[in-house]
Amino acid sequence: MTTRNPALLVLEDGRTFRGESYGAPGETFGEAVFATGMTGYQETLTDPSYYQQVVVQTAPHIGNTGVNDDDPESSRVWVAGYVVRDPARRASSWRARRGLEEELAAQGIVGISGVDTRALTRHLRERGAMRVGISSSETDPEALRERVLASPPMVGADLAGAVSTTEPYVVPADGERRFTVAALDLGIKTMTPRRMAERGIEVHVLPASSSIDDVLAVRPDGLFFSNGPGDPQTADGPVQLLREALGRDIPYFGICFGNQVFGRALGFGTYKLGYGHRGINQPVQDRSTGKVEVTAHNHGFAVDAPLDRPTDTPYGPAEVSHVCLNDDVVEGLALRDGTGALKAFSVQYHPEAAAGPHDAAYLFDRFVTLMEQSAATVTSQTNTTDGDH
Structure with a gap:
């Protein structure tokens, strides 16, 4: 012994x-x-x-x-x-x-x-x-x-850069490549690019310090922000990058820290939870379907956004899409255009489910659908412009 x-x-x-x-x-x-x-x-x-x-x-x-x-x-x-x-x-x-x-x-x-x-x-x-x-x-x-x-507190801690990759790398699509995604590594987990690769997405993982030019160089069909540590109030660089991407109507999907950065980019505040959500058994409701999912969490901060109404932002109306049934904490955000179509979304939990249940795997499919719709819109606009000549 x-x-x-x-x-x-x-x-x-x-x-x-x-x-x-x-x-x-x-x-x-x-x-x-x-x-x-x-x-x-x-x-x-x-x-x-x-x-x-x-x-x-x-x-x-x-x-x-x-x-x-x-x-x-x-x-x-x-x-x-x-x-x-x-x-x-x-x-x-x-x-x-x-x-x-x-x-x-x-x-x-x-x-x-x-x-x-x-x-x-x-x-x-x-x-x-x-x-x-x-x-x-x-x-x-x-x-x-x-x-x-005498040790540093978590509030005010700028940690994403310490865990991010220092050099870009590519996770190839499984089989035929359908889309290309630029993924900002704020503390990305291995399983997340794999979940996208399973859906025919080639993932270019970029350092947390990347600029909009770095993202555009990938010629992405979509932009993804990962989970990560620290206080989202310190993430000014990623917030600015995301605002520039939203201004260009690049489809966006974020998880965990990526949800908090999305909230800040839309103009919402963030705050520290009393003891956070961590584990693989947290109940969350998708408000668009009413479905309750058992989900994997790891977050000590949350977005401060109204649950009862949409909010006008410079990029369109935003709303809370998911909520924790234990304490009504915001667990997801959705950004729509003037017609009500989805432009960008995020969740506060981990749909890659490593470890954890697979109830939220559909969110990767939702990202694929978002990129499909964006590509169809671009094609339609191009055809219309060509027809005018």
Whole structure:
């Protein structure tokens, strides 16, 4: 049986938990958040949206399926720290290549086990997400708390550039190429371009610092903004890029951070949620169909837009398209033209479903339809212009 060293977890409000070191030894700081998925921990750990966050797993038993080389959502583990109650003694899956703790240690991820994660989650739910420190070297809670209070908060954090690709790359379409999409990488997950490739889309993934000229150089049929970490109020560059793209009527689809950037581009504000939505079991209603979807979430910020009426914007009327049934948080936006036709849309959750349910996969098909309609409109306008000569 593994012998573990003592470890200490201290929240910024002074609440303290003692447990055992899990993963790499050492000390780490970040924003404490809880994730409610019973499965999919490997996808959670490798999601760039969790950068500078310490993830508390609400499911008590973690690590039983180990780690494989097929499910990562990026090239590395991004969480700042990891908190579990009962780690698996050994991996038990034919797909596993190594154990979870072995992977965390190899990537230098400091964690803690043996913690009452139910009590910790309830505390965060009542008090809100807050900064936290985990240490296997410090034994004095007050000394660790001082370092927690000196660590940077999530509000005002500009993090997308730190997780974005530094060079453009292409994910080719499966089979015949039907469309080309420019995808701004604000923390993109591996599965997202794959979902588009399955639909015949060639995806050009661009750095977060890209300009409208970089986007136009791809000659895209559509523009996509990905998920990502940090405070959307810091994303002035992507907001400006999107405004220029909307002014050119380029079809747009955004998820998660891409939804918040879309909201800002339309003139809405954003705000920090008390403890956020994280996990693979969040109920969302598509207001255009009335259908309720079980969806995968990872966001601590939300768009402040009216639920009861459309809003006039410089690009056309915008409305809230999806809403969370737990707390009425805006979970999607839709932009329409003067005839009511869809021009651009976004959702606050993860339709690529890695990990998670597949209820929202239709959104990629909606993006395809949007690009089809845009191409048909351009063709019609070209034919009309040719007929005038």
